[in-house]
Amino acid sequence: MSAPALQAFDRAFQALHRRLPGAWFRERRATAFRYFQEAGFPGPELEGWRYTDPRAWLRLELEPAAVPVAAPPVLPDAPLEGREHDVLVFVGGHYCAARSRVGALPPGVRLAPLCQVLDAGRDEILAQALDDLPFVEGGADAGFSALNTALFNSGLFLRVPDGVRLERPVHVWHLEPEAAAGGPPRCAHVRNLCLLGRGAAACVYESYSSAAAPGSGAPKSLVNSVTQLRLEDAAELRHCKLLRCDAAAHLSYSCAQLGTRAHLHSCYFGRTEALARNELQVRLLGRAARAELNGLYSAAGNGRHACLAMVRHLQRETRGDAFYRGILYGAAHGIFHGAVHIEEHAAHSEATQSNANLLIGERSRAYTRPELHIHADEVQCRHGATVGRLDDASAAYLQSRGLDAVRARALLVRAFAAEAMERFRFPDLQDWLERHVPGGGLSSGALGIA
Amino acid sequence: MIEIRQLQVAVGEQLILRGVDLEVGAGEVHAVMGPNGSGKSTLAHVLAGMPGYTVRSGQAQLRGVDLLSMEPEERAAAGLFLGFQYPVEIPGISNLQLLKEALNALRLRRSEKPLDAVEFLALVRKRGRFVRMPEELLRRGVNEGFSGGEKKRNEILQMAVLEPRLAILDETDSGLDVDALRIVAEGINALRTPGRSFLLITHYQRLLQHVEPDRVHILSNGRILCSGGPELARAVEEQGYEQLEEEASVDVGSVA
């Protein structure tokens, strides 16, 4: 990491940290920042960052968004438009009350921006949850999550007490505004926290969009997000993450831990022409816990899109299924890194991992690494990975049935994407996905196919 | 051929067989029928040495030799064959390969010369012709992708090749259609010899219409409730198990 860049962060931290929410949290922020100073940013010498070198995408100086920026007049293309839901909007990492809307909630439920919760005073559960990140254990590649802990302003805070099931979905929406003309590239740090008690249930949408238009050159901003999901025994969380980031570089780290018989259904849909790296670490801590991870990632232009899905089985009878599909246009690179770790006490567990990549662009590339690490004997594991392109024979067949070449290929792309989309099962999102998934603009209805 | 005395068997903490007495003579075909949960499969499994069962008390002797102290492969060498209710699949080993290894292992224990591939194939074709398994199926992995009927026919084929003294068939008729049932029954009948005995474990009496048993026993609640000739099977068909159980308890009651 270049000296000027480190110095810029240093200056920013000194200037900002007394103004960040949660005075009682300052000590921990300082510790995190010290870690970042020592570890720096991860680079390609680390396994998990081999194909996504963030340093190539970072401008020399990134100003953390110090001041709230006005919300854009119109919120572009909202997911869940027209559906009943609670929404928290953040612009440039700052809470935008004007655009947020939270209805009546069941007793004990806390749904609020994290900055307000931090400012309300010391909370041990909150502190402990915020601390539970790899950099605390000394993970070598945790520079970004350490920086996030040091500098985050706000994000989603959701706590659902034991036994409560939220009826309405929750949507947390992070918008990156247009960078001020001539201004330096900006860096927003966002932290989301979801704590579900025993037997609790909720549905959370996490979306990121950029108001800036795609263009050439380095991205105009960097979003560094950390999302923590905690499911106690028998809790259920349906979680959907949406990313449309053509001009911003987006690095996100999500971690989930599940108690006995808890169930996580987590889906990711992302498109970028810049850099998007989406890492999800799941720890199955309780017996019979179950995680389904689905992802559909696409990149165009010179974009780099990486999805990492790591599932660690620590108890018996746990189950993890990871299913990811990548669609690469132009000269984009798709990267998938999946890992399944089945530890010694996780007998009778099952894991599947599937990744397929479609190379459409003439200069597109795919890198895939599905890994299995098994330390228990009574397990069932399978993984598969493929890379290929659109099948000419299928395209020819469709054309022979009257579709022009463009529509034929779009339909085949949609069919490929559908394999992942079928596993999403978020009916509220159907329309929105139809518009944004590659091969889009051609819903099966429009083609007369049921 | 086999003598079972006062056999008590538990699975974990649960006592399943509560004192079974049974004798099958050489050349005889006995049927053991009973409602679900009566312990029929337990009886078959424990005689064949399947792990997971604890013999609490009692004994079983096969041709005068203590059966229950032997390892499964020793019981096989002593002439015991179990036709599984749910034959397991073992991909990677062909049916023919397993059968050849098994047959040669048996022959070795009996100090007989093992068969080479050519001799073995000839034997299989001869003995198994009534089972009508296409050779193509036999070259597949053990039971790999087999339908229920094909699995059962494969069990009968193995029995025909291995020539056991005592064949215990565990619900061999379950899940079979009319044609498969007929083939299986033909197979069993073709193998009835004075030196071979059969213990047919079955819930329904369908199979017994084709394979006429010498004796029928009703197992209920882990004990032999009553025994009789083939007509007992028909009684089960007509009255059902519940009624028979009631009648039996009434008899016991009246004796007291």
Added chain:
Amino acid sequence: MAQQAEELENVLRKDYAAGFYTDIEADTAPPGLSEEIIRRISARKEEPEWLLEWRLRAYHGWLKMREPRWAALRYQPIDYQAISYYSAPRTREGPSSLDEVDPKLLETYEKLGIPLHEQKLLSGVAVDAVFDSVSVATTFKKTLAEAGVIFGSFSDAVREHPELVRRYLGTVVPPGDNFFAALNSAVFTDGSFCFVPAGVRCPMELSTYFRINASNTGQFERTLIVVEDGGWVSYLEGCTAPMRDENQLHAAVVELVALDDAEIKYSTVQNWYPGDANGVGGIYNFVTKRGECRGRRSRISWTQVETGSAITWKYPSCVLRGAGSSGKFYSIAVTRNYQQADTGTKMVHIGPDTTSTIISKGVSAGHGSNAYRGLVRMGPRARNARNYSCCDSLLMNKGCSAHTMPYVEVQHPSGCVEHEASTSRIAEDQLYYCRQRGLSEEEAVNLIVSGFCKQVIKELPMEFAVEARKLLAVTLEGALG
């Protein structure tokens, strides 16, 4: 060969009875590595100047390199200055017939099951027995020579066909390629050389045996196999080593070159002393094996069955340069006790229309650990490249582990990769089914493991397959504890 294999197997069955070493006069250099030692090695072998230069360049390159360490392996650091790099049994000048070979050496071969008397010669396999650092006997040279095939020790090839050696040496694994290749290039003492001219199908399967004898003697074999247009050769490699307390280093380099329409099949059945039941002792096996499909439509396949070996680190690879060329990798790795294996392959697709196939089967028992690390790379000019990979692990009990780490890099949009992997265990009910049919538990395990490894075993030359099966059986004896 089959009888040979049987005798070898009997030897191994007796608790690694190859635990002996020949008490023979050995001319050993003092331990340590320096330019002086290298000059001494080269002088003793009467090597031409160009080869000495080549060694020295490699040595100076090695000094600048750092030893690689991989996350999946644990081993004691190696002291390179404590190893003796040269050990040759003192014999008279070159035996012209077997009668002249040192009788003690022949006795060693007998113990290892490599009898070189006439009866065995007729069984049709040429044996280039490498005793420590010097080739002693090469049989069948005449028959092969009639076919035009050159097969013999590397040292002999340098003397008799220097232009061939010089043309191809180091073109597939350059000395700067990696740490152990550099070391090997500097201090290699002998190995095998094989050259098959255009259009010739080598009339017999070639094989070689290794032996590591004197304590602290590293084994640095160099093998070079070149097959010209339309030629074919099948090469077998099998190893055995005596029982030792200290770890022994084995850093060989194998280079294969296949020209247009040529085919090379390279098979290895390897049973290294695995370390005792507590993991003490054993062999370090760091080998660089690479085949280059240089010609159009050329084919190279690596088939290996590995058991034992304290630390295995090898990645037989194929560089698919020629249009339409194909590379295959078939592997079985068995670990038990505290053995560790980190193996795999690299398939690098460079030219157009290339294909590669990877079938890897790992069996872990006891506290064994098996890691597969594979790379499939399709470069930016590798049009229409195809790969199929299948990596399966069989875990026999608690306490053992399996790791599968494939890397797939596709840099051309027409590349097509299909990779699948699964783990399984020997199911209780499968074992019981076999036992009820009369097989002992041991026999049932062997049958199921054989079935698991079937795809690989059928790629081995027939007699090797028999030896491989027996090796698996012996290795897994008592594994289901």
